[in-house]
Amino acid sequence: MSEELPAEVEGWIGEKRYEEAGEFPVEMGYVYTTCASVENGNPLYWDEKVAQDLAGGPVAPPTMISAWFRPHFWAPGRTEQAQPLQVHFDLKEKLGLPEAVMTDNTITFGEPVRPGDRLRTHQLLRSVSTPKTTKLGSGRFWVIDVVYENQNGEHVGTESYTGFGYRRDS
Template structure:
């Protein structure tokens, strides 16, 4: 590993450490499910028909693909101050590594217990890896992976979204 690839202590200390534990601002509710399903024309009766959902699953559930919806901060909330960002660990890495630009290179989701109406969810962000410098067409930078692990009020794992980013600096023109 070259000296340029050495990670700052603050970055090394983030790896595999749960960060930014956060609870949903409100219990999961059907209005968000209806709006999301309508927006993407998802007519799956499991999400629209309460009786069918109770028969098949035992409860009303949200589409698994909505996992990240529950943690997108509202632009404004009573008592909140400062800029509210999802994936704060990602923005911390950009700052600590001096890489002002970034793109999502890949995103993968794994699902566990279905998210049900009334659930209160908790997430934490876990930096899984930070790679060495790499030259790309966008510029020189590093790839890093951040997992967002989500559990419900019972401590049951409901899913993990894994994001791989490329943080980079634009090449000098």
């Protein structure tokens, strides 16, 4: 593998890509279903008075952040959409690395997400390593941020993924 990163990939580093809006506003139905799925009785999500006193109104559990962007299973007349983490798949293709694993995932939370919010997201390639060889094969590590903002441009969260794209050593 060449040490040098293709110029196109180099240009992606630090560039906002795949800006998208969520398909629907944040709503309490999914909040209740999520809390029910993990038997989360936190009164912040179930008791309007507690929500008002603590957070100035209802909020969604922070860890739900990515749920607001998963596309509907079906929608009328839909054309091909960008996959979540499209930058990851672009890197695999451009660098000719057919296999990939995610090694770790960090989420940092910002302003509270509230029902009615219209969230937006974009992807940002942070870095690509020099060629590395691990027990999986030879390839490169990369770090991709998925950044989430609300309708006021306030940061509500960033998911940061470390991926390793590789080719099995023959």
